[in-house]
Amino acid sequence: MSRLRGTTVLITGGRAPVALDLARKFAACGSRVLVAESAPADLCRRSKAVAATFRVPPPNRAPVAFAEALAGIAKREAVDLLVPTCEEIFWVARGLDVLEPHCRVLAEPLERLRGLHSKWEFVRQAEAFGLPVPRTVRGAGLRLPYVVKPVFSRFATKVRVVTAEEPAPDEAWVAQELLTGRQVCTYSVAAAGRLVAHAAYEVEFTASGACVNFAPIDDHPIEQWVTKFLEKSGFTGQIAFDFIDGLPLECNPRATSGIHLFGPELAEVLYGCATGVLPGQPLRPDPERRAMLGLAMLGFGLGQHGLARWWRVLRESADVIAVPGDRGPFRSQLDVLWHTWLRSLWTRRSMIECSTYDIEWDGR
Template sequence: MTILLTGGRAPCTLELARSFHKGGHRVLVAESARYHLCRVSRAVDRSFLVPAPNADRERFLQVIEDIVTEERVDVLIPTCEEIFFVAKGLERLSRHCKVWCPPSEQLSELHDKWRFAELASSLGLLVPQSRLIQTPQELLALGREDLAQNMVLKPVYSRFASRVLFLNKRDSAVKKEVMLQEIMLQKAAASVSRETPWIAQRRVDGRHLSTYSVAHEGSLLAHAAYPCRYRLGPGATVYFEPVEHKPALEWVSLFVRATGFSGQIAFDFIEEEDGALYALECNPRATSGIHLFSGGRLLEAFLSPDKLRASEVIIAPDRSASMLTAGMLAAAAGNLRSWSALRGWFGALRSGRDVVFRRGDIRPGLEQAGVLLDAWRISRKKGLTLSQATTMDIEWNGEA
């Protein structure tokens, strides 16, 4: 079969490409970034440079449709935020191949942190107590309140834990208000509006846990859970070690069943000491959890979903750990506070499989330098952070 993957910049896309290639399939990749990991991989038969989806959606969709028809693609799998633009052309693309993409309205509801929290709560699932912030005045008013609990504030459309603010209930109202005013003067929150709202949630303390799943018509086909053991700041996890977590499996199963979801879906949770599991956000697309399925078993979920659904078998992850070595090295600074922490970090570094470097396919590892340099140039030119520079051309923030 011919498989078209979009989002070739992501390590999880490279993981999929290698798995499909190993399974005997022809792999194509469409990507709007000049440099990306899949561009030089031996697992990829052809790599296509496509228009930035959030700059020219129609042109992007036309080029994707041309690739699908000319290359006789059987299955199209979006992996990153370009999925929101693929969804806008789901009807036309589905005439030519199987597209692993939920409808646009469902994607929008799950990507919006406020709407997701409201949906999950309506299903009887635990989410932190939340409120919607739609104006700068409402944001400042929150700072004046005598808070009964610590709060977390962030845009309803955000990624990598960027632009997250914390309000401590022990701080005085004056201190909280001054902090928020300073932030607004720095323009970090100046975009708060009815079109670009924020969400304020009770800060939940406990163990961070992430999940990645593939579902078809409301049934789970594959599922993995992993703790956020090593991270880059408050954002991306860089070490992936599977754990059995029945409450997370039950939470995801109920959500997928209640929404009739089909596609890739991931959640971020915090588990309190008493075992209460709170969902913080949903990513209705591929995430790094894919690295826990390196053995190729995940292909059955994408290629034979009806058969797998009928069998009622949920594909489990591999038992081995995976990691982004460069990310682990960068995360080391936050894990050198004691000898035991250092030993644990070294142990994880030695035992984890790097998800980019691969014998017989070393060029993606070398490509990382070019990807980083290109992101650095963009960040300097546009005044963005490195993480923002890596997604600026594919980000979707609720635009029609």
């Protein structure tokens, strides 16, 4: 019998596919799953895996009220574990002192997360651990061409390739050597620096820079890099890295799409990280597993790698959103897209930027 049977789990970030997938994994293990979200639409409210959803204040506008709302839910609903998924994790971490009296929280303290989220501090930290990293500077000093990007950013929305001499970027930006080879993303779970789950997948079909199809690969050098970084840092929780040519571009100390490569056993591992009951060997995905964001593959994938390749991936991959027996979230994703599009029109920002407008954290 699963150790999760009879537990209550609160997942934040309900607009995201990773939150929906985690909700299903925890429910499959016997948990009662609750979801909290600050946006007016989320993916989870129509899922059969979710017992209840709660609207909470926007964390980057009302961080105190956000933490207090989560604490109130945890107290009223007897929550055993709170699992953040997306960038709201930084605001959850900011409110740990309010939350931890009421439930376990799968989040490191904010200052530790800051050093991983920062594209400057992360590279310096990895370099101090003796790990290979791309040449990265603040200011001038790189040969052309190179890339500039904000110290705190997401989805590569402001990444720019520099091909001619120009003034050095200010302290809010970093310059990094331009890498152009194989792109690999990883998703891992760690407990006090010990790797307890790991998946790697190659970036192929994308939507606004984000990967939308997922197939596990074995990349031993990258896994060694991740393992050593985790050991040196002593990190606990969910963490992901983006690599090009075997060198790390950035770190995301939160859930990412790599969770789609695992089955319900990932929920057991996450609960074990919070309770100290860990598997003997790291959990790895089934090598035959294939997943995708179906609507994104239909809308963005066609034409990226040829019709034959696109059709093969579409045919072999399971949609993350609409799964047999739980089709409600397919309609919910249309609600999310509609509200995001309206905000995009109102703010004149891209839809991808609007998808995180109320949860972004830039080191404040």
